[in-house]
Amino acid sequence: xxxxxxxxxxxxxxxxxxxxxxxxxxxxxxxxxxxxxxxxxxxxxxxxxxxxxxxxxxxxxxxxxxxxxxxxxxxxxxxxxxxxxxxxxxxxxxxxxxxxxxxxxxxxxxxxxxxxxxxxxxxxxxxxxxxxxxxxxxxxxxxxxxxxxxxxxxxxxxxxxxx
Numbered sequence: 001x002x003x004x005x006x007x008x009x010x011x012x013x014x015x016x017x018x019x020x021x022x023x024x025x026x027x028x029x030x031x032x033x034x035x036x037x038x039x040x041x042x043x044x045x046x047x048x049x050x051x052x053x054x055x056x057x058x059x060x061x062x063x064x065x066x067x068x069x070x071x072x073x074x075x076x077x078x079x080x081x082x083x084x085x086x087x088x089x090x091x092x093x094x095x096x097x098x099x100x101x102x103x104x105x106x107x108x109x110x111x112x113x114x115x116x117x118x119x120x121x122x123x124x125x126x127x128x129x130x131x132x133x134x135x136x137x138x139x140x141x142x143x144x145x146x147x148x149x150x151x152x153x154x155x156x157x158x159x160x161x162x163x
Contacts, residue, residue: 008150015143020136
């Protein structure tokens, strides 16, 4: 392997991973002030996780059945002529659609609540965070240049070596 390839590969790894991580650790290593927002966010994220797990495991058969019932009730409503049966179908359809909307809205509402708490807690640090992200972006861009240079290091066993 050529020395330039090794050097570019090391610089690629250094600027893409090590430098941004070290910078962020130095910049945000003190976590004592962060407890005020970490606990509410952690609680909301745990609730989101529980809801997602419940929705995808315990409630999935019920939701699938309910969606099929909604489709069936909508189809029945188109052909039904009995006014009593129509009133029952409309009542069932309203209840099922309301349940579906609530189940589909629970997780996004909690995620948006978590984002709001995070934004409120980080208002003071937003400028510092944007500077850290800008530095990480610049470092990653420099690392990518070295990665491209390393990738362009091509050589052949018999002549035609890239210089």
